[in-house]
Amino acid sequence: MRLVVLGGGESGVGTAILGKKKGYDVFVSDFGKIKENYREVLSNNGIAWEDEKHTEALIMNADVVMKSPGIPDKAPIVKKLKDATIPVISEIEFAAPFTEAITIGITGSNGKTTTTLLTYHLLKQANLNVGLAGNIGKSFAWQVAENKHDVYVLELSSFQLDGISTYKPHIAIITNISPDHLDRYNYDYNLYIDAKFRITMNQTASDYLIIDADDEAISNWLQKHTIKATTIPFSLTKQLDFGGSVDANNMNINLNQDIFTMPIHQLALEGKHNVKNAMAATTVAQLMKIRKETIRESLTNFQGAEHRLEKVLKIQNVQYINDSKATNVNATFFALDSMTTPTVWIVGGVDKGNDYDELMPLVREKVRGIICLGVDNKKLVEKFENVVEVLVETTSMNEAVKIANKIAEKGDTVLLSPACASFDLFENYEDRGRQFKQAVQNL
Known part of the structure; x- marks a missing residue:
């Protein structure tokens, strides 16, 4: 062959x-x-x-x-x-038949890296022989070749799912769906949504699909299609008898009367979207029969993903945050939504057909100044120049950070959350994030 x-x-x-x-x-x-x-x-x-x-x-x-x-x-x-x-x-399709391991597949437009890392952390802290692969870390096929693990937590992009025909995860998560990578789907949002749902297409009644019940695209798709897996929803707005929900202070997960509950303020990760990521990861841990004490402890000591709302430094009472991994509008929406102080926002790069309208209320409410960091900032300038006091265009990270430092006042936050891909000025989003951190350290 x-x-x-x-x-x-x-x-x-x-x-x-x-x-x-x-x-x-x-x-x-x-x-x-x-x-x-x-x-x-x-x-x-x-x-x-x-x-x-x-x-x-x-x-x-x-x-x-x-x-x-x-x-x-x-x-x-x-x-x-x-x-x-x-x-x-895809690599996942090729490698899967060569391992007996249980796989947990995680996809979504945003939150998938954090959810993947958190799920991996929960299983690892419980001493399972678990590997981390997919869109992250050492390749799945490589680890299977070395016959490494009993369980794999896989972060799966829509591109990886496009290339599967028989692969099925035992537990699948769809964190959320919002327009992204539409350039690869003929600018047809429905094709992109279908690609995400390929994660469940081969699942059977003994498998699980964990989904965000607040997500419109997910709910609409499920109304029109039938799936075989046991669906476990989580929500911030609805009280669910089965699945994950929140009350005034707690995150609760109920799987057929197996109930896990924990105060939200004890979670290591801040922000509403991270409560969702925690609900998804905790559901996996419960399905894998991990002790509740271990789950609680792991949720309190988890260190988040690099380049995802990562606090860099506080300088003269201004907090600098690296959210370089926000390569689409929806990710930036979460970032701006979680800001509790006036914000100087660094944004821009390669636009994948972005619609910035949904950010408008947040920008009006929270953003003091905007620094556009990209080769072509025309769309951003036209959209926001009359909305904020200051809007500056730059083409280098050092310059962007220096200007941010000038605009920011005591108690503000400087947020790098580009809402765009990075390939115009940087190798990738990691390179962009590292350059930001370096520039902040050089202030």
Whole structure:
């Protein structure tokens, strides 16, 4: 069997290693440049590879192709493979049959990284032999090749779910759905929603789907489609007899009279959206029969995700917060919503078809000044220049932070929450977040 891997990054190299171990004839092809450390791994494992090109003769003879999530379906080589009816699958689909482990799959437009890390933390603190993979950490296929874990917590993007046909998680979470990556779905929101729900398409009655009952897109989809899994809702607005809800001070989760309750103020993570993330992760922990004492302790000592509402420093009584991972409007909505002081907001980058209208009430209420950080800020300027006292355009992080420092007054917050992708000025959102932290430290 010939396995061709498109993309020589983390998921590609992991898949190649697993494929080789399982006796496939493996070839890795990357249209960009493969990083030095990955080249070394491939060569050390005797795996053939090429970069900066796709040689069709070496690709079109594949029995199966694993496509890295970053490569769009409209890439010419992917179109050719599909026309030739050669199966093109994701790393998750390729690796899943080679492990007996239970998998917990987590998707959503926002909150999925925090929920994934929190779920992993809860299971790890309970001494389960648990791995963390998917869109985060070491690739799932690589860990399966090393036969590492009994349970995996997988953060799954819509692109990874596009490439599954038989994979099913035992427990799935959809944290929420809001418009994102629409450029990859022909600007059709419904196609993107359908992609998220692929997480449950192979689930059976003995599996679980945990969902946000307050989310309009999720509720609408469920009204029109039937699913087999046991659905467990959570909500901040409704009292549920089954699932997660809140009263005045507590978060409560009721699974058929197995009730977990905890004061919200004890949660390590702040903000309403994080109560939801905690409800989702706690539901998993209960399904996995973890002691309530352990769950409580883990929820109080969890350290959040880097680049997600991460407090950097307080300088002259101004708090600097790095929310570089907010690459869409909905994520930035959560960030602005959780601000309790006047805010200087750093925003901008590569706009994925954003509609900024939903931010307008929050900007009017909370934002003192806006610093646009991007190559093309026209849309932001037109939308907000008459709404805030100060709006400045910049193209460097150092400059943005220096200007923020000038605009901010004692007791304010400076918030980097870009609502956009980072590729115009930075390598990725992590690079953007690190540059922000460095610039703040240099003040």
